[in-house]
Amino acid sequence: DAGVxxxxxxxxxxRGQQVTLRCSPISGHKSVSWYQQxxxxxxxxxxxxxxxEERGRGNFxxxxxxxxxxxxxxxxxxxxxxxxxxxxxxxxxxSLGEQYFGPGTRLTVT
Amino acid sequence: xxxxxxxxGPVTLSEEAFLTINCTYTATGYPSLFWYVQYPxxxxxxxxxxxxxxxxxxxxxxxxxxxxxxxxxxLEKGSVQVSDxxxxxxxxxDPSYGGATNKLIFxxxxxxxxxx
Numbered sequence: 001d002a003g004v005x006x007x008x009x010x011x012x013x014x015r016g017q018q019v020t021l022r023c024s025p026i027s028g029h030k031s032v033s034w035y036q037q038x039x040x041x042x043x044x045x046x047x048x049x050x051x052x053e054e055r056g057r058g059n060f061x062x063x064x065x066x067x068x069x070x071x072x073x074x075x076x077x078x079x080x081x082x083x084x085x086x087x088x089x090x091x092x093x094x095s096l097g098e099q100y101f102g103p104g105t106r107l108t109v110t
Numbered sequence: 111x112x113x114x115x116x117x118x119g120p121v122t123l124s125e126e127a128f129l130t131i132n133c134t135y136t137a138t139g140y141p142s143l144f145w146y147v148q149y150p151x152x153x154x155x156x157x158x159x160x161x162x163x164x165x166x167x168x169x170x171x172x173x174x175x176x177x178x179x180x181x182x183x184x185l186e187k188g189s190v191q192v193s194d195x196x197x198x199x200x201x202x203x204d205p206s207y208g209g210a211t212n213k214l215i216f217x218x219x220x221x222x223x224x225x226x
Contacts, residue, residue: 004153033213042114042199042216043154056213090154092214097142097203099214101154 002027004093004102012108013081021076021105025093031055032074033099034066035090043090049074081109112137116200116217123190123224131185131220133174133200141202143167143176143183144214148197157185157198190224197221 005024013019025032031050035043045058049068068074072093078085086109092099117132135141145157145167158167163178172187183200200217 035214040218042201042218043214045213045215048213058213092154098156098159100156101146103153 004091004100006089006091006102006105008105009103010106010108012110014110015081015083017081018077018079019081019107021078021089021091021107023074023076023091023093023102025072025074025091026095026100029093029095029100030072031094032068032072033092033094034074034076035092035101036060037088037090037104039087046076078107083109085109112141112202112204112215114200114202114215114217116198116220118218119197119221121220121222123222125192125224125226126189127224129185129187129190129194129222131198131200131222133183133185133217135181135183135200135202137181137202137204141204143174144201144203145172145174145183145185146199146201146216148199148219150196154199190222192224192226195222195224 007022033048034046037043047066048056052068063079066076088104090104091102113136115134142161144159146154147157148154158169160167160176166175174183174185197219199219201214
């Protein structure tokens with residue numbers, strides 16, 4: 001069975017630009033969460049979606065937004081990119097209380 | 111708020127040495143506790159978990175016991191291998207968070223380097 005998939009793998013953007021990251025959960029999983037992992041730190045919770053509804057939001061500015069589609073895939077959008085947004089963005093899908101992480105998208109903002 | 115503190119690395123060991131990575135937590139409720147492992151250029155993988163006090167999680171020779179009295183969840187392995195070299199994250203699920211699945215709160219990670 002396919003695990004959580006994310007695209008793209010790597011991305012380089014310029015300050016002020018906008019970016020969209022994509023995630024496909026494990027088949028049958030209805031919940032998707034997004035995390036930001038800055039180099040040398042643990043992942044920080046950004047959003048959780050369940051059945052297309054936002055169920056929680058971490059301490060991130062309104063520049064960060066997300067949505068979940070009817071097929072349970074999800075997109076994370078970040079507007080007006082800052083240098084500090086450079087990080088590994090992880091998507092996790094969950095079932096029965098366990099979260100399964102994708103390989104991440106490495107975003108570099110220059 | 112809830113938080114996880116784990117020992118700073120890097121931890122450098124010789125093959126077959128005993129491993130301990132300390133983890134303590136602060137939580138208002140009764141969290142579930144996890145250890146995740148991140149191998150180079152790979153995603154986070156769940157290593158083991160414990161959902162209530164005195165539970166012991168185990169997997170691949172790694173063990174951790176949920177100690178409510180000391181608010182700890184230390185990771186141990188009796189004999190490490192070179193292939194265990196990775197970053198290890200302690201995490202808890204926030205019991206005060208509603209929704210379909212509790213969000214995870216992670217520690218800062220501990221780099222383990224095992225030398226042959």
